[in-house]
Amino acid sequence: MELLKEAIRKRGSVLSSGVLKVDQFLNHQVDTNLMSAIGEEFARLFADEHVTKVVTIESSGIAPSFMCAHSLQVPLIFARKKKSVTMDKENVYSSRVYSFTKKEYSEVTVSKDWLCPGDRVLIIDDFLANGQAATGLTQIVEEAGATVAGIGIVIEKSFQDGRALLEGKGYRIESLARISSLEGNKVQFVEESAHFAYNKS
Amino acid sequence: MELLKEAIRKRGSVLSSGVLKVDQFLNHQVDTNLMSAIGEEFARLFADEHVTKVVTIESSGIAPSFMCAHSLQVPLIFARKKKSVTMDKENVYSSRVYSFTKKEYSEVTVSKDWLCPGDRVLIIDDFLANGQAATGLTQIVEEAGATVAGIGIVIEKSFQDGRALLEGKGYRIESLARISSLEGNKVQFVEESAHFAYNKS
Numbered sequence: 005m006e007l008l009k010e011a012i013r014k015r016g017s018v019l020s021s022g023v024l025k026v027d028q029f030l031n032h033q034v035d036t037n038l039m040s041a042i043g044e045e046f047a048r049l050f051a052d053e054h055v056t057k058v059v060t061i062e063s064s065g066i067a068p069s070f071m072c073a074h075s076l077q078v079p080l081i082f083a084r085k086k087k088s089v090t091m092d093k094e095n096v097y098s099s100r101v102y103s104f105t106k107k108e109y110s111e112v113t114v115s116k117d118w119l120c121p122g123d124r125v126l127i128i129d130d131f132l133a134n135g136q137a138a139t140g141l142t143q144i145v146e147e148a149g150a151t152v153a154g155i156g157i158v159i160e161k162s163f164q165d166g167r168a169l170l171e172g173k174g175y176r177i178e179s180l181a182r183i184s185s186l187e188g189n190k191v192q193f194v195e196e197s198a199h200f201a202y203n204k205s
Numbered sequence: 206m207e208l209l210k211e212a213i214r215k216r217g218s219v220l221s222s223g224v225l226k227v228d229q230f231l232n233h234q235v236d237t238n239l240m241s242a243i244g245e246e247f248a249r250l251f252a253d254e255h256v257t258k259v260v261t262i263e264s265s266g267i268a269p270s271f272m273c274a275h276s277l278q279v280p281l282i283f284a285r286k287k288k289s290v291t292m293d294k295e296n297v298y299s300s301r302v303y304s305f306t307k308k309e310y311s312e313v314t315v316s317k318d319w320l321c322p323g324d325r326v327l328i329i330d331d332f333l334a335n336g337q338a339a340t341g342l343t344q345i346v347e348e349a350g351a352t353v354a355g356i357g358i359v360i361e362k363s364f365q366d367g368r369a370l371l372e373g374k375g376y377r378i379e380s381l382a383r384i385s386s387l388e389g390n391k392v393q394f395v396e397e398s399a400h401f402a403y404n405k406s
Contacts, residue, residue: 025291032292033282033319034267036275062264063283066235070271074237081234082264090226091233118234 005045005180009193011038012159012181018189022133022161023105030158031064031130042180043071046128046156049178050076053153055126057081057119059145061112061137068158069128076126081118083141085110097147099140104133112140114148121149132157132179135166142175159183162194206246206381210394212239213360213382219390223334223362224306231359232265232331243381244272247329247357250379251277254354256327258282258320260346262313262338269359270329277327282319284342286311298348300341305334313341315349322350333358333380336367343376360384363395 015028029035046069058073060066061083073080084091096113103110119125125145129138132155142152152175160167160179163186170177182194216229230236247270259274261267262284274281285292297314304311320326326346330339333356343353353376361368361380364387371378383395 019291023291027291027316028318032285032316033280034271034274036271036281037278039271040275063267063285066264066267067271067281070235070237070240070268073235074241077238079234080237080268084233084264090220090224090228115228115233117229 005042007038007041008158008181011035012183012191016191018186018191021186022164024159024161024183024186024191026159030068034067036067039067040071042068042158043073044075045180046072046126046178047075050126050154050156053126053176054124055153056123057150058126058128059083059114059119059141060128061085061141064130065128068130069156072126072128072156079118081114083112083114083144085112091115097144099143099147101136101140103136112137112144114144116148119145119148119150123148123150124153125150126153126156128156128158130158132160132166132170132177133164135164135169138166138170142170142173154178156180161186206243208239208242209359209382212236213384213392217392219387219392222387223365225360225362225384225387225392227360231269235268237268240268241272243269243359244274245276246381247273247327247379248276251327251355251357254327254377255325256354257324258351259327259329260284260315260320260342261329262286262342265331266329269331270357273327273329273357280319282315284313284315284345286313292316298345300344300348302337302341304337313338313345315345317349320346320349320351324349324351325354326351327354327357329357329359331359333361333367333371333378334365336365336370339367339371340374343371343374355379357381362387 060069098113154176157179160182162182185192261270299314355377358380361383363383386393
């Protein structure tokens with residue numbers, strides 16, 4: 005998605021070879037025009053998947069998935085990283101998710117009230133790195149007896165193994181920007197490096 | 206806002222005389238049609254306030270404020286309850302906020318990069334109870350040298366003292382639903398109780 009790649013190039017910053025900061029438009033300050041375009045692109049990509057619910061994870065997944073759910077006219081559910089006080093502890097699906105960035109586990113939960121067998125769930129997240137968060141969400145969806153209709157990712161770190169892990173389980177993944185490298189403080193996208201390799205051969 | 210009050214009546218549930226559960230449409234599962242209507246109503250109410258940024262607090266504030274910022278065509282910033290790993294610890298405005306519901310303090314932070322003197326900030330939150338979270342956000346806005354243009358609340362618990370606290374500081378508050386009581390497992394709105402009192406007199 006060219007608009008997103010341009011935002012990453014011009015408004016993102018590389019903090020290290022593993023960490024891209026996009027808090028100017030995605031996960032702290034939010035560019036609602038870009039997020040709307042992203043949401044509508046997900047809705048377009050998964051239009052034929054008969055999606056009945058969109059599931060994301062708080063907090064950074066909410067903005068990019070809002071317009072997707074709105075466009076598909078299905079409910080959006082954001083999984084909690086910590087149980088809410090109004091959430092009945094017995095009445096949740098949960099999954100333990102390890103964050104390599106934060107070096108900590110968190111418990112991701114969705115109330116049993118809002119996922120049912122028969123649901124076809126589109127999972128959306130802001131980043132795909134090692135695939136731990138997305139895997140946690142697929143486990144929750146399947147624990148509910150529902151089906152994962154697909155996984156939509158805003159920014160994929162293609163130099164990490166999340167995509168391989170999820171594709172290995174048979175899920176359809178659509179990433180709107182795929183980053184092949186953050187080395188040398190520079191963002192390289194998968195298409196560019198493929199193009200570069202092609203030019204060299 | 207009648208649409209919201211109807212959602213609270215039909216799809217909310219009263220857990221105790223102090224706690225209203227609205228996770229069917231607001232803070233876990235999200236009704237994007239209702240959230241869009243809410244966001245647009247905030248945009249309409251504060252249309253003359255020359256708002257330059259909308260600030261909310263993760264996670265439940267994001268959905269109702271998304272369409273407000275989008276409609277006003279200004280950036281949305283969601284304050285973090287815990288510092289993010291990509292956030293420079295020196296480069297944040299922060300405020301310590303006590304939650305009476307959770308009985309715990311949390312550190313609410315906004316990066317100094319996204320608030321400037323001259324900004325006119327509309328603060329949006331899902332609930333107003335004791336006003337601690339909203340007060341924390343006003344402190345952050347003012348620490349940045351910016352101005353609080355107003356405070357938009359989705360659901361106000363008018364039987365708690367948040368509104369009095371914030372009005373005492375001179376802020377304009379617009380709440381889309383004002384609840385006067387949750388006693389007896391029943392939601393009573395401010396207008397209804399005023400009407401009832403009027404009928405009785």
